Amino acid sequence: MxxxxxxxxxxxxxxxxxxxxxxxxxxxxxxxxxxxxxxxxxxxxxxxxxxxxxxxxxxxxxxxxxxxxxxxxxxxxxxxxxxxxxxxxxxxxxxxxxxDSLGLGKLLHRRPFWAVVFMIILGIVLAGFMYTRHGTMPYDTLGLFEFIPAELIHNIGVTAMVFVALAGLWGLVNMLRHEVQRSGLRLGVRYNWWQALIDTIFREVLGQKRYREDCDRDPDAPPWYLKKWFIHASTMWGFLGLLAATSLDFATALLGIKETGAWVPIYSPIRLLGTISGLFLIYGTTVSIIKRLTKADRSTEYSTVDDWAFLIMMWLSGMTGFAVEVAIYLPPPQMWAYWMLLVHIVIAMEMLLLIPFTKFAHIFYRTMALYLHALKPIPEKTPEPVPAGTD
Ligand code: SF4
Ligand code: SF4
Incomplete structure (x- = not known):
């Protein structure tokens, strides 16, 4: 080559x-x-x-x-x-x-001003699209999905997820084109494919093992809840938990187990997963924002538009989602909650659509890099020597 x-x-x-x-x-x-x-x-x-x-x-x-x-x-x-x-x-x-082959990543990274303009316009377009399809705002009960139909949210969500999956896959192919050749992976050699996958997902991505054990060695040793790995993990657990809760809610609606938007007690499993995940997301992003504002350490001294967009969008999506959830358990009328839902959906959709082009994309690339790093050839077993005189 x-x-x-x-x-x-x-x-x-x-x-x-x-x-x-x-x-x-x-x-x-x-x-x-x-x-x-x-x-x-x-x-x-x-x-x-x-x-x-x-x-x-x-x-x-x-x-x-x-x-x-x-x-x-x-x-x-x-x-x-x-x-x-x-x-x-x-x-x-x-x-x-x-x-990214669409060129959007370059625009968002190289032109901070136009990146902000683009994100604002995308938000306005999404909000306008949702608003033109809105229904009634019941006064005596909080009918959130009468205002923004659940079917509309599902359709846009599924379209956005398919787009993100395809764009992410394309990005991974571009990343791997050269890396696979250089990594020394060879046909005919047995690798620990499954063990590496389990280690990557559970120990590295969810458990943050390398970040937690090797990387976060601040000599001033802040309490565990302020350690860099925990703040990073809180944000990631929150994001993934909310994605899982939303997907489960969608799946239960598809299977006819529960209608989207039907009232459920706060302790029902999917609601609980969503609430706890939302709290993790808000905690992680709030501390990260404070650290960047105060330039608390070396890694937060310099911030790009991409860093801020990543944090602000996640923080806003967590806060607006939490506000809507609070409104559900307050006595009606809570008319503000209709608008809060609209803002929440717009931010969540925008965040989803921008994943492959912004800092969010490290979800794909870091996971793949950790997997390649964990991948090792399985040593061939050498046959036991036959003791002399056993024939
Ligand atoms: S910032 Fe520097 S020391 Fe820390 S993980 Fe990256 S390369 Fe290593
Ligand atoms: S000069 Fe600085 S950046 Fe360059 S190799 Fe030495 S420590 Fe690393």
Whole structure:
């Protein structure tokens, strides 16, 4: 496979975040200090070198980009103030934009002003579309789905999910095109496919093992509920829990078990899952927003529009969803809840549609990178030597 050199790569990367690695003299301090860098996955120095010499395809197809959790330790200790942690974050934005073939990722990452304009317009279009199809607003009871029909929400939700799944799959194919060749995976070799999958989903994605055990070593040791891994995990658990609760609600309606919007007690399992997940999401995003506003540590000192859009949308979706839920258990009339539902659906749909093009996309790429990292050949069993004299 020929290697293409792109001399302008470093300049291109600057449009995606704070990239100051010209000063880097490849001492390797950052790789030595990085708690997640290992023999078969070394970063950030190797990634920086790729950017310096213009190895664009190598950079884009490196699973190591996604193994970094941006703890900022490497930036703190770089003798040249080359900000390697910030470089890794910018390179991830660059990769997300280049895995996407529609060009939307590039617009959202490279043009902050137009990114905001685009998001506002998309929100207005979605709100207008919903509003033109709205029904009545009952006064004596809270008929949320008489105002926005459940069928309309389901249809838009399913369409958005199919779009996101296809765009995410396309991005993964683009990510893997080169990585599979470079990763050394070979036909005819047995790998721990299933064990790696279970480890990735349960230990790494849901359990945040590497982030929790290796990466979050703040010497000032904040209490567990303020540790970076827990804040990250809260946001992710909340997001996934809400997705699961919404899907289960949809499935029960499809199976005729329960009508969407029918009143259920707060302790019914799906409602409980939604409530607890919403609280996790609000907690994780609120603390993250405060940390970014106060620049609480190295990893929150520099923020892009993408970082803010990611957090604000999730926070708004959690808060509006929670407000609607409170309204359900208050005595009617709660007329504000109709509008709150409209805002909640618009934000949730917009967030869903933007997943493949924004920081949200790390859900796909980090999971895949963790899976590839966990994938190891199964050693062939060597036959036991036959003891002499047993014939
Ligand atoms: S980024 Fe800093 S620590 Fe890392 S190799 Fe370059 S100069 Fe050394
Ligand atoms: S930010 Fe943290 S995890 Fe990422 S490369 Fe630097 S030290 Fe490693």
């Amino acid at each position: 020929s290697t293409r050199i792109e001399p302008q790569l470093l300049e291109d990367l600057k449009a995606y975040g704070k990239v100051d690695v010209e000063a880097c003299f490849n001492c390797g301090n950052c790789t030595a200090i990085c708690p997640l860098s290992e023999n078969d996955a070394t970063f950030p120095r190797r990634m920086i070198r790729m950017a310096q010499v213009g190895l664009r395809d190598d950079l884009l197809s490196s699973k190591e980009l996604w193994l970094c959790y941006y703890c900022g330790e490497c930036t703190d200790t770089c003798p040249r103030q080359a900000a390697p942690g910030e470089f890794m974050a910018a390179a991830r934005g660059y990769a997300i934009s280049h895995y």
